[in-house]
């Protein structure tokens with residue numbers, strides 16, 4: 001059971017860049033750690049610290065200090081590597097929502113599986129949201145407020161329901177166990193070459 | 200008459216267990232490859248006390264963290280050693296096949312699957328790795344997934360998916376001398392943009408693609424994800440079947456299987472949601488200059504200038520990329536000096552790639568250090584039989600063992616901060632090859648040429664009188 005998502009009002013962490021890939025969100029060298037140690041301190045590590053490990057001036061730490069739970073970025077956020085650790089880093093750092101004009105496909109799926117809302121907005125809204133101090137995100141209404149301005153965001157309707165309820169797929173899938181078994185049996189006859197148990 | 204269908208439609212339809220009213224489908228998964236990085240998913244299984252539903256369809260491969268330069272493949276770093284040992288323990292606990300560190304067939308998952316005949320036309324193939332799109336070269340529906348989805352596949356051998364849109368990229372004509380599948384793939388990413396194919400299953404078609412070897416098709420599909428595609432694929436044909444015949448895990452009843460596979464190609468009048476066309480004759484050797492694979496240009500070009508960018512956002516993006524890469528606006532691409540080369544990765548470390556690099560390096564010396572890591576231990580063996588290892592070593596490059604190596608640096612093969620690497624890999628992201636590293640993506644022949652020249656250079660000049 002994940003934490004359900006309804007509404008979040010929070011300061012904004014603005015990253016006015018396109019293509020914030022998952023290698024940037026969490027550099028590969030941190031991915032050996034078990035999740036139980038918490039991944040929040042690795043989030044955007046090389047943006048926040050220089051090669052000697054000294055903190056850089058950066059928008060992320062400023063926003064985290066203000067309690068930001070919403071990140072706003074430009075197009076193609078979370079592109080690249082399928083590493084779900086990128087989502088763990090965001091979630092463990094306290095983020096509940098990322099707003100961008102587009103997301104890497106694998107990243108969005110990973111986000112929803114961890115209760116993080118990937119909200120898609122029109123390019124035209126991003127400038128206002130990047131400049132906002134505080135935003136309010138309402139998943140039931142699929143709206144985001146920034147001061148006087150209000151914008152609609154898009155999310156796959158199935159993902160919306162999953163997030164609203166904090167559901168994970170696995171229990172739902174297990175309830176279809178009979179259908180899966182029947183498919184596998186028929187498929188074995190249809191495509192005998194697809195199996196590996198004889199080799 | 201049934202309506203005409205695309206290759207993708209046929210693959211999808213054959214794997215739907217059920218479709219919900221809301222449009223999500225539960226797909227049957229034929230092959231799931233896992234690697235050291237899949238430890239998060241196994242931890243989820245452990246937390247639930249769950250078992251792997253279909254052990255024979257889940258296959259472990261040691262690649263991301265394996266050492267490539269230590270005798271006997273010993274691992275000094277405890278953290279890295281723990282990752283490889285963890286993979287072995289998970290495979291043993293759940294009774295799956297494993298191509299482990301010291302298996303003679305070990306290598307990068309996207310090289311080993313095809314090499315062993317585990318990847319076949321008509322299959323769904325998933326792996327917790329975005330370059331799983333590679334396997335689509337055989338006419339399979341192959342895509343990368345995250346750790347929660349990996350856990351879901353392990354527990355149920357299925358996945359929930361929404362049907363993506365269909366895109367066809369048609370390339371016709373002959374690729375000019377000195378260019379290869381990598382140049383074509385990068386040119387496509389540059390044309391579409393890093394998110395141009397988002398939400399789409401891409402089929403690569405046209406006479407150029409038909410004319411590519413299996414290895415070239417693997418390179419092409421490998422880079423599908425760099426244009427944001429859910430997956431890339433090529434219709435199976437005689438090239439595919441000839442490649443597969445005799446592979447260790449190819450079906451015993453091969454001809455019956457091949458007959459089924461021959462029904463897979465897209466029907467002549469099947470419709471796509473989007474289509475792009477390229478002329479192969481217009482392709483030149485391509486090099487990336489920035490921090491996303493869409494920042495790709497012909498080697499003869501000059502770097503962009505933020506001052507002439509179309510929008511302020513684009514100007515900021517160019518400025519940021521040039522700044523990270525330590526480059527100036529308007530600079531000649533060929534004048535950029537490099538510090539090292541890396542020839543390897545699931546993009547370009549199959550035998551054909553190593554031959555292409557060796558053809559440039561034969562009788563020449565590299566003026567910068569470099570590492571050559573074959574895509575698999577079997578590729579390594581074959582390259583040594585052909586004497587390619589001696590060419591690389593005579594040129595002054597290090598001939599290493601198989602693995603992901605410097606593509607992502609998880610095993611410790613890193614590009615030092617501030618250094619510039621000519622690399623045959625697929626990602627030039629900030630810090631991808633190591634903190635502060637600067638990556639220029641190119642073909643194996645172009646990387647070899649850069650090694651000889653010490654700067655980015657047009658391989659066509661080095662191939663004169665050779666090819």
Ligand code: SF4
Pocket residue numbers: 262263307308309328330544545546602603606607624625
């Ligand atoms: S070689 Fe690079 S891109 Fe390919 S699987 Fe390994 S890390 Fe990923």
